[in-house]
Amino acid sequence: MTASALMQILASGLLMGLIYGMVAVGLSLIFGLMDVVNFAHGEFMMLAMYATFGCFVFFHIDPVLALPLVAAVMFIFGASVYVGVVRHALRVKVNAGMVQIFATFGLATLIQGAAQFFFTPDYRNIGDNGWLGGKTLELGGLFLPLPQVFGAVVSLIAFGGLYLLMKHSDFGRALEATREDKGAVALVGIDSNRVFALGWGMGAALVGVAGAVLSTFYYIHPQVGAAFGTIAYITVALGGFGSVFGAFAAGIVVGLVEALTAVVLPPAMKSMGIYVLYLAIIFLRPQGLFGRL
Amino acid sequence: MQPTILAATTAPAVAASTNAADDAVHSFGRRRRVQLVVALVIFVLAALSPLVVQNAYLRNVIVLTLMYAALSQAWNILGGYCGQISLGHALYFGVGAYATSKLYVGFNLLPWFGMLGGGLMAAALAVVLGYGCFRLKGHYFSIATIVIAEMGLLIVHNWEWLGGASGIQWPFGEDSWATLQFARDKTPYIHFAVGLLALTWFICWLIEDSRWGYWWRAVKDNPEAAESLGVTVLSSKLAAAAISAFLTAVGGGFYAAFVSYVDPDSVLQFRFSLLIVLPVVLGGIGTLWGPMLGAVILIPLTELSRSYMGGSGSGLDLMIYGGLVMAVALLKPEGLVRLWPLRQGRRKEVAP
Numbered sequence: 001m002t003a004s005a006l007m008q009i010l011a012s013g014l015l016m017g018l019i020y021g022m023v024a025v026g027l028s029l030i031f032g033l034m035d036v037v038n039f040a041h042g043e044f045m046m047l048a049m050y051a052t053f054g055c056f057v058f059f060h061i062d063p064v065l066a067l068p069l070v071a072a073v074m075f076i077f078g079a080s081v082y083v084g085v086v087r088h089a090l091r092v093k094v095n096a097g098m099v100q101i102f103a104t105f106g107l108a109t110l111i112q113g114a115a116q117f118f119f120t121p122d123y124r125n126i127g128d129n130g131w132l133g134g135k136t137l138e139l140g141g142l143f144l145p146l147p148q149v150f151g152a153v154v155s156l157i158a159f160g161g162l163y164l165l166m167k168h169s170d171f172g173r174a175l176e177a178t179r180e181d182k183g184a185v186a187l188v189g190i191d192s193n194r195v196f197a198l199g200w201g202m203g204a205a206l207v208g209v210a211g212a213v214l215s216t217f218y219y220i221h222p223q224v225g226a227a228f229g230t231i232a233y234i235t236v237a238l239g240g241f242g243s244v245f246g247a248f249a250a251g252i253v254v255g256l257v258e259a260l261t262a263v264v265l266p267p268a269m270k271s272m273g274i275y276v277l278y279l280a281i282i283f284l285r286p287q288g289l290f291g292r293l
Numbered sequence: 294m295q296p297t298i299l300a301a302t303t304a305p306a307v308a309a310s311t312n313a314a315d316d317a318v319h320s321f322g323r324r325r326r327v328q329l330v331v332a333l334v335i336f337v338l339a340a341l342s343p344l345v346v347q348n349a350y351l352r353n354v355i356v357l358t359l360m361y362a363a364l365s366q367a368w369n370i371l372g373g374y375c376g377q378i379s380l381g382h383a384l385y386f387g388v389g390a391y392a393t394s395k396l397y398v399g400f401n402l403l404p405w406f407g408m409l410g411g412g413l414m415a416a417a418l419a420v421v422l423g424y425g426c427f428r429l430k431g432h433y434f435s436i437a438t439i440v441i442a443e444m445g446l447l448i449v450h451n452w453e454w455l456g457g458a459s460g461i462q463w464p465f466g467e468d469s470w471a472t473l474q475f476a477r478d479k480t481p482y483i484h485f486a487v488g489l490l491a492l493t494w495f496i497c498w499l500i501e502d503s504r505w506g507y508w509w510r511a512v513k514d515n516p517e518a519a520e521s522l523g524v525t526v527l528s529s530k531l532a533a534a535a536i537s538a539f540l541t542a543v544g545g546g547f548y549a550a551f552v553s554y555v556d557p558d559s560v561l562q563f564r565f566s567l568l569i570v571l572p573v574v575l576g577g578i579g580t581l582w583g584p585m586l587g588a589v590i591l592i593p594l595t596e597l598s599r600s601y602m603g604g605s606g607s608g609l610d611l612m613i614y615g616g617l618v619m620a621v622a623l624l625k626p627e628g629l630v631r632l633w634p635l636r637q638g639r640r641k642e643v644a645p
Contacts, residue, residue: 037432088623095578095626097431101378102574102622109567110615116608222608226563230443233436241433269451275444282437283425 004141009259011142017255018152021159022210023228024235025247026078026203032242033179033199036086036100040108042229044204046115048074048211049220053124062131064150067212071205078204079197081107086200087193108229115222124220132216147217154213158206159248166244175199179242207232231271234278240288250289253277325502328581332494335585340487343480350600352479356551358592359486360544365572365584366493367540372570373579374497374506375533376513377427378435381442383565385415385538387449389545390560394461397472404473408546415542416535423534427527439563446561460556463549473550482551489547490585493540497581509533513579541569571614575621577628586630591617 027041038044048070055066089103128134135146166172177185178195185192218224235254239246254274261273281288342355364386371377392411396402402410426437450458468475475481500506508529511519520526549555572591577583595610625631 037436039435085619085623092623092626097376098378098574098578099622099626101380101432101435102618105380106615106618106620106622108615109611110619113608113611113613113615117612121608230440233440237433237436266451269447271447272444275440275447278440279425279444282429282433286428286433 008142009263010256011144012148013256013259014252015144015148015152015255016259017252018155019148019210019213019251020231020235020254021248021251022151022155022213023207024232024239024251025159025162025244026206027232028236028239028242028244028247029206030199030203031236032244033175034090034196036090037104038200038203039101039105039229040081040111041203041207041232042225042227043108043111043115044074044078044225045207045211045214045228046220046222046225047077047111048208049215049218049224050115050119051208052212052215053126053220056126056130063126063212063216064131067154067209070212071209074208074211075201075205077208079201081204082197082200087196108225112222112225119222121222125218126215126220127217130216145217147213150216151210151213154209155251158209159245162206162244171198231274234274236288237278238281238288240290243288243290246288246290325498328498332491332498336487336491336494339490340484343483349479352483354593354596356479356482356486357596358588359483359490360548360551361568361572361592362585362588363486363490363493364541364544364569365576365588366490366497367537367544368569369573369579369584370497370500370540371530371533371537373573373583374500374513375509375530376579377530377533378431379438379537380435380566380570381438381440382537382541382569383561383563384438384442384445385419385541386545386548386565386569387445387557387561388415388418388538389542390549390555391449391455391461391545392542393546394463394549394555395455398461398463403471404546404550405471408543411546412539412542415538415545419534419538420531423531424527427530427534439566442561442563442566446557449557449561456556458557460554460559463553465553473547474553485547489540489544494581494585496536496540501581505529505532510579567614571618573628574618575629577630580628580630583628583630587628590629 023045026044027038030036030038051070051073052063052066055061055069056063061069085103085107086100089099092099126133130147132147132150137144137146137149166175174185174190174195175198177188178190178192182192185195214228231254235250236247238253239248239250254277257273257277258270262270265272339355339359343352346352346355364382368379368382371379389408389411392414393404393407396407396410397404422441426434426441429437449455455461463474465476466472466474468477470481473481473485500509508519508524511522511524512526512529516526519529545560548560552559572587573584574587575583575591576585576587591614595613598613599610621628
């Protein structure tokens with residue numbers, strides 16, 4: 001293989017990896033905040049993809065413009081899921097651990113079934129009809145698909161914004177304080193329920209942005225969330241559960257490993273590399289690269 | 294004055310408490326015997342059901358209900374008693390189905406041996422995977438099981454020796470118990486499924502009052518405390534995983550014989566992990582009757598909705614599963630078996 005071909009593969013792996021980071025970060029954020037895994041994370045993304053597709057088909061709004069709209073809708077959706085489902089699951093005293101798993105797991109199944117029922121199992125795509133579809137960007141001899149470049153840029157902006165928000169705003173400090181000690185923040189007048197609801201809103205909005213970006217070049221169908229959900233779990237496990245910036249770094253690793261696997265194995269097996277990577281993590285370093293167990 | 298009063302009051306109290314303990318032991322023993330009798334009656338009735346139900350479609354539903362009750366009960370050993378929530382049991386189901394099919398079609402080995410072989414392979418796999426995964430707690434473990442099952446699906450999909458994506462078709466043969474092929478009358482499948490359910494139920498019944506059963510429940514409630522009392526947590530979990538995987542794989546082998554066909558999407562998909570877990574969540578995790586109750590409610594419901602609402606592609610069955618799981622998890626986390634109040638509980642209220 002020539003050096004330029006390898007560069008091409010690494011570049012597309014990097015772009016995809018930045019998008020994976022954005023898919024996973026919401027999961028990690030919620031987990032870090034309250035030690036709850038959202039098993040419906042992938043399904044949130046699938047809903048965002050359908051929302052973007054709906055905007056495009058019915059209102060002729062390009063995904064690039066629909067992105068903030070979808071993020072806002074997903075924020076409200078995520079916060080409502082916390083208020084309507086997760087809050088009640090946290091209150092249950094019997095079988096507490098299992099209830100938390102099965103409440104969001106049931107929600108995932110419900111959303112997937114509803115998508116199949118209302119949107120049919122057909123594969124849909126926006127593809128070349130959108131502004132970005134089918135275009136490529138030439139950069140120093142490398143040909144990069146424009147939708148992926150757009151996704152990577154959005155991901156960098158999202159992570160940058162998240163960093164500023166976490167370090168330099170009252171909300172970020174409240175978030176950090178709540179994840180440290182839920183009881184103590186109540187004493188200084190922070191309503192942990194509100195912080196949790198906002199956290200779920202942010203987690204859903206982030207995965208919603210990822211969904212909107214992915215809908216510019218990926219097929220949209222009811223099972224798409226399950227596939228990306230698995231990648232999000234692997235990314236978060238690699239970066240360390242709860243570590244927001246671990247998700248960023250791990251997303252890039254996952255993207256690169258996936259791209260390189262496709263060189264060695266047939267394309268249908270491209271996920272094998274990240275599965276093996278995942279097994280290696282849980283056997284050798286269960287806390288992930290940046291996490292605490 | 295004080296001491297004598299104390300002495301006078303404690304003596305009968307001690308007598309009363311030993312009486313109560315005796316009572317408890319007796320009622321415990323009686324309850325265990327009642328359980329056996331009730332189970333026996335249920336299994337005999339299920340085995341006799343073909344006498345009443347003549348319709349071939351309904352007989353199919355009975356076979357599936359019994360099979361999922363057995364699979365769910367097998368999951369319950371690891372998930373319910375030991376508290377390790379596996380969302381990837383489709384892997385063991387698939388190992389059983391594929392081992393049985395490959396050994397029969399490729400090597401002419403009767404499905405009975407295939408089921409046994411598949412069960413042992415699944416148990417060995419469960420031990421190897423468990424060795425790595427059991428260090429993970431709670432939801433970390435559940436996620437690992439999902440990813441590993443997906444990995445299994447991907448491997449089998451691309452494994453030509455196992456038929457790749459098109460799977461393995463069983464040859465048509467005469468009806469016989471040796472090959473477990475019954476093309477015309479499905480009654481023998483009902484009998485086999487009853488046998489499998491009876492076996493898994495009886496194992497759970499034995500476990501409930503065995504040292505392992507107490508260990509597993511201790512591991513589930515508080516692993517650190519269990520460890521400090523001398524329970525070897527890891528080997529405890531590994532034993533539970535191995536037994537659970539073995540029985541799940543035997544169920545998978547039975548399913549392959551029942552449908553005479555196996556392919557990756559029909560046995561290794563996430564959907565199967567879901568179908569194995571749901572009855573027990575619905576009925577009651579870690580209970581003797583929960584899986585059966587859950588399967589009796591869930592499987593006929595989804596089979597009927599599937600045939601009357603047009604195919605599993607509509608997603609209606611998934612909506613039913615998801616909605617029920619959420620509702621039960623949030624409203625009745627002990628499961629539907631607890632709709633019947635416990636006998637002991639009632640007596641305790643009356644006692645003083």
